[in-house]
Amino acid sequence: MPREEIKPWLRTRFFPHIWCPGCGHGIILHAILRSLVDLGKTREETVIASGIGCSSRMPGYINANTVHTTHGRSLAFATGIKLAKPELTVIDVMGDGDCTAIGGNHFIHACRRNIDITAIVMNNNIYGITGGQASPTTPVGARATTAPYGAIDTPFDICRLAEGAGASYVARATIAQPVLCEQYIKKAIQKKGFSVVEIITHCHTQFGRKNKRPNPVDNLIFFKENSIPKAKAKEMTEEEKKGKIVIGEFVDREGLEYTEAYLKLIERVRG
Amino acid sequence: MSERFEIRFAGSGGQGVILAAVVTGEAAALYENVYAVQSQAYGPEARGGASKSEVVVSHDVIDYPKATRPDLQVILTQKACEEYAHDTKKGGTIILDDFYVSDPPQVDADIYMLPIVRTAKEKLGKEMVTNMVALGATARILELANVIRPDSVKKAILARVPKGTEKLNEQAFEEGYSMMKEKK
Amino acid sequence: MPKKLAFWQGNMAVAMGGIAAGCRFFGGYPITPSSEIAEVMAEELPKINGRFIQMEDEIGGIAATIGASIAGYKAMTATSGPGFSLKQENLGLAYMAEIPIVVIDVMRGGPSTGLPTRVSQQDVMQARWGTHGDHGTIAYAPSSVQECFELTIDAFNMAERFRQPVLVMSDEVIGHMREKVVIPEPGSYPIVDRKRPKVSPEEFVPYLADPADDVPAMASFGDGYRWHVTGLTHNDYGFPTNEPEEIGKKHLRLVRKVERFRDEIVKYDLEQTEGAEILVVSYGCVARSAVRAVREARAKGIRVGHFRPITLWPFPDKELIQAAGQAKKVIVPELNCGQMISEVKIALGCKAEIIPSNLVNGEILRPHEILATIEEVA
Numbered sequence: 001m002p003r004e005e006i007k008p009w010l011r012t013r014f015f016p017h018i019w020c021p022g023c024g025h026g027i028i029l030h031a032i033l034r035s036l037v038d039l040g041k042t043r044e045e046t047v048i049a050s051g052i053g054c055s056s057r058m059p060g061y062i063n064a065n066t067v068h069t070t071h072g073r074s075l076a077f078a079t080g081i082k083l084a085k086p087e088l089t090v091i092d093v094m095g096d097g098d099c100t101a102i103g104g105n106h107f108i109h110a111c112r113r114n115i116d117i118t119a120i121v122m123n124n125n126i127y128g129i130t131g132g133q134a135s136p137t138t139p140v141g142a143r144a145t146t147a148p149y150g151a152i153d154t155p156f157d158i159c160r161l162a163e164g165a166g167a168s169y170v171a172r173a174t175i176a177q178p179v180l181c182e183q184y185i186k187k188a189i190q191k192k193g194f195s196v197v198e199i200i201t202h203c204h205t206q207f208g209r210k211n212k213r214p215n216p217v218d219n220l221i222f223f224k225e226n227s228i229p230k231a232k233a234k235e236m237t238e239e240e241k242k243g244k245i246v247i248g249e250f251v252d253r254e255g256l257e258y259t260e261a262y263l264k265l266i267e268r269v270r271g
Numbered sequence: 272m273s274e275r276f277e278i279r280f281a282g283s284g285g286q287g288v289i290l291a292a293v294v295t296g297e298a299a300a301l302y303e304n305v306y307a308v309q310s311q312a313y314g315p316e317a318r319g320g321a322s323k324s325e326v327v328v329s330h331d332v333i334d335y336p337k338a339t340r341p342d343l344q345v346i347l348t349q350k351a352c353e354e355y356a357h358d359t360k361k362g363g364t365i366i367l368d369d370f371y372v373s374d375p376p377q378v379d380a381d382i383y384m385l386p387i388v389r390t391a392k393e394k395l396g397k398e399m400v401t402n403m404v405a406l407g408a409t410a411r412i413l414e415l416a417n418v419i420r421p422d423s424v425k426k427a428i429l430a431r432v433p434k435g436t437e438k439l440n441e442q443a444f445e446e447g448y449s450m451m452k453e454k455k
Numbered sequence: 456m457p458k459k460l461a462f463w464q465g466n467m468a469v470a471m472g473g474i475a476a477g478c479r480f481f482g483g484y485p486i487t488p489s490s491e492i493a494e495v496m497a498e499e500l501p502k503i504n505g506r507f508i509q510m511e512d513e514i515g516g517i518a519a520t521i522g523a524s525i526a527g528y529k530a531m532t533a534t535s536g537p538g539f540s541l542k543q544e545n546l547g548l549a550y551m552a553e554i555p556i557v558v559i560d561v562m563r564g565g566p567s568t569g570l571p572t573r574v575s576q577q578d579v580m581q582a583r584w585g586t587h588g589d590h591g592t593i594a595y596a597p598s599s600v601q602e603c604f605e606l607t608i609d610a611f612n613m614a615e616r617f618r619q620p621v622l623v624m625s626d627e628v629i630g631h632m633r634e635k636v637v638i639p640e641p642g643s644y645p646i647v648d649r650k651r652p653k654v655s656p657e658e659f660v661p662y663l664a665d666p667a668d669d670v671p672a673m674a675s676f677g678d679g680y681r682w683h684v685t686g687l688t689h690n691d692y693g694f695p696t697n698e699p700e701e702i703g704k705k706h707l708r709l710v711r712k713v714e715r716f717r718d719e720i721v722k723y724d725l726e727q728t729e730g731a732e733i734l735v736v737s738y739g740c741v742a743r744s745a746v747r748a749v750r751e752a753r754a755k756g757i758r759v760g761h762f763r764p765i766t767l768w769p770f771p772d773k774e775l776i777q778a779a780g781q782a783k784k785v786i787v788p789e790l791n792c793g794q795m796i797s798e799v800k801i802a803l804g805c806k807a808e809i810i811p812s813n814l815v816n817g818e819i820l821r822p823h824e825i826l827a828t829i830e831e832v833a
Contacts, residue, residue: 011683013692013694014683014694043681044656044677044679044680044681045677047676047677049522059683060683060685060694060695063681064681065676065677065681065682066681066682066683066684067522067525067676067683067684067685068683068684068685068686068687069518069521069545069548069684069686070518070544070545070548070686073514073515073518073545076510076511076514076515076516076518076519076522077518077519077521077522077525078522079508079510079515079518079519079522080480080482080508080518080519080520080521080522080523080524080525080526080530081522081523081525081526081676082522083480083506083508083519083523084480084506084522084523084526084527084528084530085526085527085676085677087677088526088676088677105511105512105515106511106515106518108511109510109511109515262501262506262508265501266501266504269501269502270501270502270504293462293633296462296633296634297462300460300462300634300635301460301461301462301635304460306634306635307462307633307634307635308632308633308634309462309632309633309634310628310631310632310633311631313487313488313572313627313631333634333743334743334744334746334747334750334822335743335744335747335821335822336628336632336634336740336743337819339821339822339823
């Protein structure tokens with residue numbers, strides 16, 4: 001059950017939600033709302049943006065300024081909002097396909113621009129809402145409706161992608177560690193710059209059924225058993241890390257934030 | 272001036288033919304309050320090779336924005352001469368640079384070979400002001416055709432050029448104006 | 456008092472017209488022949504505390520523009536050819552979510568990369584039907600640099616009034632040529648701002664339209680109202696719906712809000728249409744050649760007139776019928792293989808013979824070419 005303080009942040013008028021019973025997205029929604037409440041954010045100053053997909057329906061359920069845009073493009077919309085009103089707290093919630101396939105270009109450029117937006121990528125390794133097609137994070141060998149013989153292409157490591165493209169804060173956790181998720185989301189929101197929190201979640205309906213994890217609990221157990229902290233991963237060989245989920249904070253750095261740079265430019269131009 | 276007076280500047284990239292047309296347009300539109308439309312070729316054809324820019328000046332609203340049969344052409348290279356001189360209006364005027372244009376065209380127009388580039392390079396020491404010398408010569412023709420006054424062209428030049436270069440550009444303009452006046 | 460004069464490119468005038476209308480945000484991507492608009496905005500907007508951003512692609516350019524409008528800014532983007540194609544999906548989102556923006560398309564030759572530096576009028580149907588789904592369309596076609604300035608102001612006013620994208624369909628000739636502009640004094644032309652909610656945030660229903668004009672009041676992110684924006688078909692609360700009644704209501708309103716006020720939106724221009732036996736219908740840069748051809752033909756004693764739609768959409772059909780009068784022949788010169796001619800045919804039906812005159816070689820139709828067509832049919 002959700003905590004009492006977060007209830008004003010839910011648009012109960014929009015319920016029931018579209019997610020399958022046992023879906024991991026609810027755990028992430030709750031972690032986001034706990035973070036916002038604990039950080040003392042108001043609903044009026046908070047913007048939640050999204051693209052298309054199961055996870056992208058989340059803003060509809062949040063009683064703030066919410067915008068459900070086109071597939072892959074949410075970060076570009078969020079960039080416009082943030083540049084127009086830098087005082088707003090802008091969070092962009094995305095799925096793995098939305099973020100790294102159709103929205104890949106916007107994602108790397110938001111990282112590069114280092115604009116003060118928090119991207120929360122819910123990675124369930126599959127396109128859920130369209131019926132279980134392979135995504136850029138579907139593991140090699142995993143089955144999907146468009147990879148009936150198993151995926152053959154190498155998946156993206158979203159955190160390394162974000163790090164290489166210039167994000168200021170990058171972290172990963174799974175829904176089996178909800179407290180860690182909350183901790184990372186809070187740090188990401190507080191970070192001045194572009195932040196990425198990848199949260200490994202599951203789609204038991206579309207991914208699990210084809211890949212021997214058909215129940216929500218199977219997935220939670222899988223995440224618990226296969227998550228390894230960053231420090232431990234350092235001591236492991238590539239072979240040992242295969243199939244494991246490395247969790248932790250990968251980037252935490254200071255850099256010139258885009259809207260600050262733009263406001264400085266205005267000052268300079270206006271003298 | 273007849274209903275419309277068409278001017279074309281043609282040469283190669285870097286000779287400033289576009290700026291020459293823009294300044295002529297500004298002289299007309301901003302300093303004399305007559306109508307003017309300037310246009311130019313863009314893209315691959317504007318880089319290297321023959322480059323051109325046109326300006327149409329009229330006391331009436333200008334409909335078709337490009338030159339159809341230019342009343343005046345100012346041509347600064349042989350290649351541009353071969354490409355553009357032929358469609359000068361019958362009885363119109365062609366000003367050619369005597370350094371780069373070796374072979375004057377056989378067309379029914381008043382043709383003047385003027386030391387435009389040489390004056391810029393040798394007398395003024397800066398080939399960059401070629402277009403300003405050309406504008407001076409142009410201004411004389413425009414004066415005789417009752418299109419716009421030379422003073423307006425000069426004002427437009429001074430409003431356009433970078434600070435500190437006004438004197439050089441004005442001198443270039445005067446040189447061009449006098450060399451044309453000597454002939455016509 | 457001396458009027459303020461400028462000698463501007465069409466693209467410059469579009470940018471300055473946008474600023475005069477209150478535009479304070481530009482999101483864009485470089486593309487020929489519209490890039491000068493972005494360049495002017497990059498230089499001018501910071502001076503007036505506005506925002507310019509060069510995005511990673513055309514899609515991002517319109518997305519950021521829509522985002523800024525949601526946050527309360529008057530915002531615009533500009534593009535051409537392939538870029539206009541790329542923007543179509545998010546243009547649809549702005550129609551569906553009823554977000555006011557202005558999109559400038561400086562038409563060049565297509566399809567595909569086509570002719571980046573050469574003129575065409577090949578995007579006029581894409582302007583109407585480019586994004587999937589139905590919606591009302593407002594699109595202007597300037598014929599002069601002065602109109603680039605003035606119609607961009609109109610475009611912002613209409614976008615704000617009807618809460619939807621409005622298009623300015625410029626072209627390479629008009630966009631790149633320099634011409635005198637008389638800059639009106641600020642305050643001498645009307646400026647329209649979007650309707651703001653009159654109720655408290657608790658009572659605010661974001662898509663509840665005012666029956667008087669079918670347009671809902673719009674709050675901005677950050678001004679105390681909380682609302683949901685979505686490209687899904689939604690009900691008055693902005694919530695996605697699958698209820699046929701709610702779907703129909705929303706959808707029909709998107710078309711109706713423009714149709715109802717069509718007479719106030721439509722703009723056109725006439726040249727010697729009285730007693731014309733032949734009518735020439737053209738727009739944008741071609742209209743300049745056509746008007747000259749008509750004047751020359753009149754001087755030769757041919758009874759010919761010219762009708763210029765300034766709004767391509769809504770198409771001024773009633774006004775065209777009026778102007779055509781008893782004309783038995785109607786010539787439609789266009790820099791495409793015949794696009795707006797279908798609207799002329801719909802308006803005039805079998806009352807006149809409709810004659811196309813098309814040019815798709817990257818050049819503008821010249822006055823003598825149109826004159827030749829007039830003389831041929833006279």
